[in-house]
Amino acid sequence: MKTCITLLKLFAPALPTMLLALLAAWLCMLTSIGLMASAAYLIARAALHPMIYELSIAIVAVRFFGISRAVLRYAERYISHDATFRILTNLRIFCYACLEKIAPAKLVGYKSGELFGLLIEEIDVLKDFYLRVLSPPLTAVLTLATISGILFFYSPTAAIWLIMAFIMIGLGLPYLAYHFNRSGSTYLREAKGIYKSECIDIIHGLNDIKVFHYDEKKFAINQRIASQITTQERKVFRTTALADAGADLIANWTLLAILACLIPLVRSNQISGIHLAVFTLAVQSSFEAVLPLPSVWHYCLAGLDAAKNLFKISQLDIALHPTAKTHPNCQGNKALLIDKLDFFYKPDTPVFKNLSFSIVAGEKIAIVGASGSGKSTLFNLLLRLWEQNFGMLYLNNVPYDAMTGETVRQAFRAITQNTYIFQGTIADNFRILYPDCTEAEILTALQKAQLHDFILSLKNGIHTDIGEDGNQLSGGQRQRLAIARALCRPTPILLLDEPTASLDSITAQHIMDTIIKTLDNRTMLLITHDLRGLASMDRIMVLKDGQVIEQGSYHELLRKKGEFSTMLTYQRAL
Numbered sequence: 110m111k112t113c114i115t116l117l118k119l120f121a122p123a124l125p126t127m128l129l130a131l132l133a134a135w136l137c138m139l140t141s142i143g144l145m146a147s148a149a150y151l152i153a154r155a156a157l158h159p160m161i162y163e164l165s166i167a168i169v170a171v172r173f174f175g176i177s178r179a180v181l182r183y184a185e186r187y188i189s190h191d192a193t194f195r196i197l198t199n200l201r202i203f204c205y206a207c208l209e210k211i212a213p214a215k216l217v218g219y220k221s222g223e224l225f226g227l228l229i230e231e232i233d234v235l236k237d238f239y240l241r242v243l244s245p246p247l248t249a250v251l252t253l254a255t256i257s258g259i260l261f262f263y264s265p266t267a268a269i270w271l272i273m274a275f276i277m278i279g280l281g282l283p284y285l286a287y288h289f290n291r292s293g294s295t296y297l298r299e300a301k302g303i304y305k306s307e308c309i310d311i312i313h314g315l316n317d318i319k320v321f322h323y324d325e326k327k328f329a330i331n332q333r334i335a336s337q338i339t340t341q342e343r344k345v346f347r348t349t350a351l352a353d354a355g356a357d358l359i360a361n362w363t364l365l366a367i368l369a370c371l372i373p374l375v376r377s378n379q380i381s382g383i384h385l386a387v388f389t390l391a392v393q394s395s396f397e398a399v400l401p402l403p404s405v406w407h408y409c410l411a412g413l414d415a416a417k418n419l420f421k422i423s424q425l426d427i428a429l430h431p432t433a434k435t436h437p438n439c440q441g442n443k444a445l446l447i448d449k450l451d452f453f454y455k456p457d458t459p460v461f462k463n464l465s466f467s468i469v470a471g472e473k474i475a476i477v478g479a480s481g482s483g484k485s486t487l488f489n490l491l492l493r494l495w496e497q498n499f500g501m502l503y504l505n506n507v508p509y510d511a512m513t514g515e516t517v518r519q520a521f522r523a524i525t526q527n528t529y530i531f532q533g534t535i536a537d538n539f540r541i542l543y544p545d546c547t548e549a550e551i552l553t554a555l556q557k558a559q560l561h562d563f564i565l566s567l568k569n570g571i572h573t574d575i576g577e578d579g580n581q582l583s584g585g586q587r588q589r590l591a592i593a594r595a596l597c598r599p600t601p602i603l604l605l606d607e608p609t610a611s612l613d614s615i616t617a618q619h620i621m622d623t624i625i626k627t628l629d630n631r632t633m634l635l636i637t638h639d640l641r642g643l644a645s646m647d648r649i650m651v652l653k654d655g656q657v658i659e660q661g662s663y664h665e666l667l668r669k670k671g672e673f674s675t676m677l678t679y680q681r682a683l
């Protein structure tokens with residue numbers, strides 16, 4: 110029920126268009142019935158060889174209903190598709206806004222196939238909810254009310270037969286189809302999600318699949334799921350086809366029953382034989398409104414399930430940022446305070462326990478530590494991509510809980526281990542971040558990242574298409590492009606997670622020198638495994654078991670001969 114209400118709220122902006130489309134559908138159905146009735150009248154009357162002028166009204170009626178039916182059908186399709194596209198726009202914006210707020214923290218349990226399904230398929234199902242689920246029953250009810258009302262005037266029994274037939278076709282058959290197919294439909298939805306994840310897995314892992322000769326096994330798994338889906342789909346469509354056939358059978362038998370009610374009226378001269386033909390064809394034509402109903406259940410269930418999945422995602426945002434209410438101004442140079450922070454991905458394996466430290470505005474800090482010690486996790490918490498379990502983070506003395514994730518992120522620019530290069534040109538990748546960015550700004554940033562010469566050697570320069578995730582660049586070039594993008598405009602705090610890991614040591618050193626020069630008095634946090642070039646940092650923090658076990662300047666730590674000094678000695682020896 111709650112899902113239906115939320116769904117209808119999303120449909121609300123398209124309500125006037127939907128009502129207009131419904132009116133057009135109802136009028137179209139009436140003109141369709143009018144066409145059959147006037148044609149029946151014309152044929153039956155013509156069979157009695159009347160004077161031609163006696164048929165003129167019937168001829169005009171046939172023309173009128175014939176033309177207006179086509180016009181109304183066009184209008185109905187046009188308006189209902191307009192309503193559908195309005196709904197689609199609302200749903201896409203809603204879904205994207207929800208995903209954007211909760212990614213990545215609350216999406217960990219989701220497979221990429223499921224998310225892909227959510228963005229494409231589930232929204233497609235919902236977009237048709239009006240056309241396939243809401244409109245057909247409403248049109249059927251309006252048509253039934255009109256035709257049974259007229260029929261009731263001549264024969265109440267015939268009207269009752271018609272109402273019963275509509276109920277059986279519109280409710281009875283859909284219920285039976287639902288009953289037989291419920292588990293099949295649920296299975297289909299789940300299996301399709303798994304199938305999509307498998308396909309995405311194959312696309313991402315194509316190289317490794319080939320290298321490790323995993324092709325046959327992987328494709329066999331995929332084929333098995335695909336054939337299970339086909340078998341189940343066959344079952345679902347068989348039931349739907351049986352329900353459609355049942356609907357035709359009920360319609361024809363009801364027509365016979367109505368004829369049986371009307372023939373005695375002809376005998377007793379209460380209606381003429383011509384009227385009998387008119388009623389028969391009008392009733393037969395009215396079934397056109399109810400015949401699509403047996404398949405409504407299928408679309409209705411699919412739509413409600415899709416809506417549930419979508420709204421589940423919208424609920425996750427409330428869980429992620431429960432207390433974000435104010436939007437303090439976070440511009441200017443920032444200081445950070447991490448106070449008694451606890452964090453875990455899984456309750457039994459904490460990443461941080463009671464972690465506390467502070468960063469003065471303008472400080473350049475390196476965070477080092479063994480692999481898995483929580484360095485990248487710290488960045489994710491600073492960027493509020495994840496929420497801490499206990500403790501608090503402060504940005505310029507403002508607690509994170511008092512800000513939205515978006516406000517927090519405005520203070521940062523980050524190069525993470527998985528920085529994504531968007532599909533399009535080099536310039537596009539800058540303009541995603543800064544839409545008004547000039548060519549000169551892009552070139553200056555590229556120069557800082559030592560990518561300038563390479564880009565200018567390309568035929569189309571910064572307008573060169575670099576493919577999906579920059580796959581037409583080398584790993585090091587992709588990394589330098591990410592650095593250039595982050596340095597394009599000044600930002601209060603720069604977070605760098607191993608920004609030069611795929612670069613040769615000379616280029617890496619040059620880039621780090623440029624970054625530090627560019628930053629002036631702005632804050633920088635650098636995660637690195639390369640301990641040699643850290644002398645220029647104000648402070649180095651060593652993370653171990655979720656704690657800062659050592660901190661100080663490069664030379665202080667060397668003198669101390671603790672963890673950092675040991676790590677550096679090992680690295681030099683290597």
Ligand SMILES: Nc1ncnc2c1ncn2[C@@H]1O[C@H](COP(=O)(O)OP(=O)(O)OP(=O)(O)O)[C@@H](O)[C@H]1O
Pocket residue numbers: 217454455460478479480481482483484485486487
């Ligand atoms: N999304 C996740 N879900 C569950 N556990 C995770 C997730 N991301 C990281 N972890 C775990 O959290 C711990 C810290 O990981 P993190 O990536 O922060 O380490 P790191 O110090 O950056 O490592 P590296 O130097 O190898 O990049 C690791 O034990 C890792 O297995």
